[in-house]
Structures are given as structure tokens and as C-alpha cells.
Amino acid sequence: MTKLLIRVQDITKNFDGLNALHSVSLDIEAGKIGALIGPNGAGKTTFFNIICGLETADSGSVCFNGIEISKTSPDKIAGMGISRTFQTSQFFEQLNVIENIMVGRYLNTSVSFILAGLWLPNVYREEHRNRVKAFELLEFLELYEKADRKLSQITFRERKLIEIGRCLAMEPKLLLLDEPFGGLNAKEIKFLAEKLIQLQKQGMTILIIDHHFGTISHIADEIVVLNHGEIIAKGNAEKIRTNEAVIAAYFSA
Numbered sequence: 001m002t003k004l005l006i007r008v009q010d011i012t013k014n015f016d017g018l019n020a021l022h023s024v025s026l027d028i029e030a031g032k033i034g035a036l037i038g039p040n041g042a043g044k045t046t047f048f049n050i051i052c053g054l055e056t057a058d059s060g061s062v063c064f065n066g067i068e069i070s071k072t073s074p075d076k077i078a079g080m081g082i083s084r085t086f087q088t089s090q091f092f093e094q095l096n097v098i099e100n101i102m103v104g105r106y107l108n109t110s111v112s113f114i115l116a117g118l119w120l121p122n123v124y125r126e127e128h129r130n131r132v133k134a135f136e137l138l139e140f141l142e143l144y145e146k147a148d149r150k151l152s153q154i155t156f157r158e159r160k161l162i163e164i165g166r167c168l169a170m171e172p173k174l175l176l177l178d179e180p181f182g183g184l185n186a187k188e189i190k191f192l193a194e195k196l197i198q199l200q201k202q203g204m205t206i207l208i209i210d211h212h213f214g215t216i217s218h219i220a221d222e223i224v225v226l227n228h229g230e231i232i233a234k235g236n237a238e239k240i241r242t243n244e245a246v247i248a249a250y251f252s253a
């Protein structure tokens with residue numbers, strides 16, 4: 001039997017009179033890859049921010065694993081098993097690659113504590129396991145040999161992978177990726193898409209925001225199309241590809 005991991009119902013969000021989301025609902029079953037696509041300003045990132053607790057919806061509800069989380073704080077939501085990347089990657093530039101992955105284990109720790117390096121002795125003393133786990137993730141992402149590199153020494157592609165690695169270090173139940181393919185070339189997109197499919201095979205549930213219908217259509221089980229804050233279509237790739245409202249609003253945009 002399939003299990004609903006997240007149920008978002010009737011979310012509406014206004015910013016100073018701008019209707020960013022209007023009555024948006026979306027369900028994701030455990031183990032599926034969902035995609036949220038739509039033109040610039042459609043409301044995709046706002047939708048992620050509401051799921052993660054970074055923004056509060058004006059109305060509607062978010063239920064994760066059967067628990068209502070609309071009023072829950074971002075750190076608690078992260079602790080419950082929702083982890084996300086940002087459209088513009090965010091890093092601790094002072095830390096090297098492996099430390100930037102390990103920091104995912106300490107998301108409930110204050111940033112000043114992390115930046116002061118005060119967390120490192122604790123990691124070594126108490127949580128050798130975290131380092132082992134971080135190396136496993138680097139191996140999975142095929143970045144093992146980059147572990148000790150400074151952030152200034154790694155490429156854009158590697159940064160995108162490391163940010164996903166940091167999310168995975170939290171051992172989330174739901175992974176939210178905001179434009180993970182943005183700025184990557186075709187070969188890099190293929191590599192990342194294959195990694196996401198591998199994660200799905202390991203049981204991960206993923207929701208991806210993207211502009212590229214082509215990439216998404218190969219990996220998403222369900223696609224939701226947003227336009228001006230409203231859902232204009234939902235379904236598998238074939239259904240979306242032939243949907244007239246989508247063709248008018250999105251493909252011709």
C-alpha cells in the first residue's frame with residue numbers, strides 16, 4: 001500500500017497584495033519523485049519556503065508524515081525529516097568540503113557555534129560516525145577525493161552536489177531541491193539525474209523545482225505545473241506534455 005508522506009492543502013500566500021500562491025495543493029507518496037515546474041515568479045520557491053517553515057502561509061495546511069506542521073519552526077521541521085537546498089547555494093566558506101557535508105548533521109546547532117569551529121572537537125570526540133557517514137555521501141556523489149578541498153577550490157557543479165550531500169547528511173525522509181539542475185551542462189544534468197534515481201531506489205522521497213521540463217520528465221513520477229501562483233496541471237510527463245493550458249502558459253513562455 002502506498003503511503004502519503006506529505007499533503008499540502010489549499011495553500012495561499014500574499015506578499016503585500018501580490019498573490020504568490022493561490023489555493024495550491026499537492027500530495028507526495030513516500031518513495032516518489034515529484035516535480036514542481038513553472039515560469040519565473042510562479043511561486044515555486046515560496047511553496048518550498050512554506051513547507052520548510054521559512055514562510056507562513058496565509059491559509060491552508062501542510063501535513064508531513066501525518067503531522068500538521070504549518071506552524072512548526074524551520075529547525076523542528078528539519079529535525080522531523082525535511083531537508084532542502086536553496087536556489088542559490090549556501091555554504092560555510094570557512095569550512096572544507098567534508099566539513100560542509102558534516103554540518104548537515106548539526107543543523108540544530110547555531111551558525112555562530114559552527115563558524116567558530118567549536119563544533120569540530122565535538123564531532124571528533126563524540127561523533128566519529130558522522131564523519132564516516134559524510135565520507136560515504138562523498139563517495140556516493142563521486143567527490144571522495146575532494147574531501148579536504150577548500151570551497152574556493154571546487155567547481156560550480158561540485159558545489160551543487162555538496163549542497164545535496166549536506167541535505168542527505170541529515171538523513172531526511174523528504175528531500176526538496178530548488179533548481180538542482182540550474183547552470184549545469186547536459187552531461188552534469190544526466191549525472192545528477194541518475195544520482196537522484198539511485199536515491200529514489202534507496203527509498204528517498206524527492207520534490208524537485210525546475211524549469212527544464214525535458215530533464216524532469218525523465219525522472220519525475222508526478223509533475224505539478226504552477227503559473228502565477230496557481231496549479232494549472234498535474235500528472236505524469238505524458239499528461240503534462242500534451243496539456244493545452246501548460247503549452248499555452250509554459251512552453252510558449
Ligand SMILES: Nc1ncnc2c1ncn2[C@@H]1O[C@H](COP(=O)(O)OP(=O)(O)OP(=O)(O)O)[C@@H](O)[C@H]1O
Nearest residue numbers: 015018020038039040041042043044045046047087
Ligand atoms: N519575501 C518576499 N516578499 C515579497 N515578494 C516575494 C517574496 N518572495 C517571493 N516574492 C514574490 O512572489 C512571487 C513568487 O516568487 P517565487 O520566488 O516563489 O517564484 P519562483 O517560481 O521560485 O520563481 P523563479 O523561477 O524565478 O525562482 C514573485 O513575484 C516574487 O517576486
Ligand SMILES: [Mg+2]
Nearest residue numbers: 044045046087
Ligand atoms: Mg525560485
